[in-house]
Amino acid sequence: MVVRIWHGYTTLENADAYEELVTSRIFKDIEAKTGEGFKGVELLKRKLSEDEVEFTTMMRFKDLETIRKLTGEDYETAYVPREARELLSRFDQKVTHLEVVHSQIP
Template identity: 45%
Template sequence: MIVRYWRGWTTPANADAYFTVLTEQVIPGIAARAIPGVEGPVVLRRDLGDEVEFATVMTFADEDGVAAFGGAEGGAVVPAAAREVLSRFDEYSAHYEVAAGTAAVTRPNV
């Protein structure tokens, strides 16, 4: 399994507009591509005061899915509508091989 991690930043004034682009255009567009073995994206949002950081995390069953999505080299896939409201973004995504994980985290009774 491969995880693709990407970040983009907006001004606070553009943060909600970017989130709308993500939820109404980008995520449905990814789903419409129906790439086998793709899950996500999970969208993370963090207010940094003078800017807002967004991170997206997607999982792929294998390298073929990664390449089908955005190329094996990891170039950013950023539609024009997103570029209009982002102040900057990672030109390349980071790809990680999942080495270990759990489906659920349990806490011992305290």
């Protein structure tokens, strides 16, 4: 299994709208595009300052081939739909992929 980690940042004002967008639409679109190889996602959030919120996504996929269904051959480039870009103040252009070697998540 491969975990895909990415960071995006919003203003405090846009944080709720961004969270709603990714949890109600974008994650479902990703699952639809990648099928059975999609193994789950976690959205993490922290307030960095009075003006900025950081979001971290940790998506789990069966393998890199599954990720390529979403991104094409350039699987290290971030997948950030237009609607999300409009709410983000900045984001990682590249993602990190890590192989899961041990997990104790129930």
